[in-house]
Amino acid sequence: MSVAKYVIAATADFPAGTRRLVEVDGRAIVVFNVRGEYFALLNRCPHNGGSLAEGVVTGLVQSAAPGAYQYTRQGEIIRCPWHGWEFDIKTGKSFCSAIRARARPFPVHVEDGGALVEGPYRAETIPVHIEDAYVVLEA
Amino acid sequence: MPIQIDCDIHPAVPNCAALFPYMSEHWREMSVLRGIEDLQSINYPDSVPLTVRSDWRPKSGRPATSAETIAHECLEPFGSSLAICNCLFGVQTLFSEDLAYTYVTAVNDWMRTEFLDRDPRLRASIVISLENIEMAVDEINRCAADRRFVQILVLAGTARPLGRRNFWPIYEAAVKHGLPLGIHAGSELRNPPTALGWPSYYLEDYVADAQAFQYQLTSLFTEGVFNKFPTLKVVMLESGWTWLPALLWRITKYWGGLRMEIPWADRSPAEVVRDQVRFSLQPVDGPADADQMKRLLEHIGSDQLLLFSTDYPHAQFEGSEVFPAGFDESLKGIIRADAPLATYPRLAEGTP
């Protein structure tokens, strides 16, 4: 399958802390805006296929010793709604050493409309203007 | 003769009077005045067939009350070079901290004088009461100076799960002295023996011991005891072990979604068990068929987990073959010697 560029949204319409479920080429992919950076995961939990787009976005709880809780990376972890497995939104990796499976990441970047219009790209419903910036998924 | 270490045998205290020489005058008198004649608990009633194998049952009184009997009925017939004595006299059922401490120290001193001093092949566990943790640690420190005490002994049926932090000073002492924590079948009787309350029959009590062990292992894992004390060894004694794979599958399955509750857990339950938990061989609650037993041993996942034990004088098998079908010779060798020596650092000091 060749990789194509998909224009998901204008950055102005896709604010920080939100996510979008898109379908490209028959695949459901969830795109997250984490504090202005965009990341994408296949919307199929590697465990049993739960929809990650419906999971809770949370942070990472770590511990140096029993009873010590260190909470970091708020907004960077997605918890699958089905059985609670956690995945790093940025990489798809799990934090539980019993889980070897990983959520499949896809590259996303922001591109100026000016560069985009030179193509090729696909943006069936989103008009691309040279003066705006767009979230572009490669899948 | 190849080394064989019997990791679970049970010398019996005949009655409280046998401990009087190891008690202060005050407590001797209190025992008599209060009519404390025996601390037999319902964990192992004398009359139950399981408590004493028929060929070891004396005409009267309890079995295994002397070092000579143990040598003659257990060490020599089974060909063991060393054996670890786990005394099951019901001292853990006492509620008074002082009375419990009195009986615990008496049992340990009785063990040293009547058994360890009489047969160089014997080793013992330090019996403690969990009624008062500071006193338990004192007793560990007191006995640990004698290197023939190789383990700390508690019962599986505790008042609270053993992972809880109030017990941790015991684990600290265990690590400091190079003593594994032995958890033996039986209950302090602070709680009913089953998760469903009080059962009707002894069969239920004994079967339910496995629940207690499973829950203790789960508690030690989730509360982070193995993370806090990565060199601690825990030995499950007379626990059975054929349930282990299913328990590990279950914990692992739900840990995946509940990791954030116990973020200190950095190893899978199976890894933790492989690194830090061991099981005495008997009783084997397994399939009679050798091929099925081999498959079960594969599920166990490590050849280091089982420690040779006869569970003398309890009746777990007949005759002199301690291993059921399905164990190959190299595995038997590991179970008899290598695994016990790796588990109990103090054993190597006296191995003949």
Ligand code: FES
């Ligand atoms: S399907 Fe996602 S955790 Fe089970």
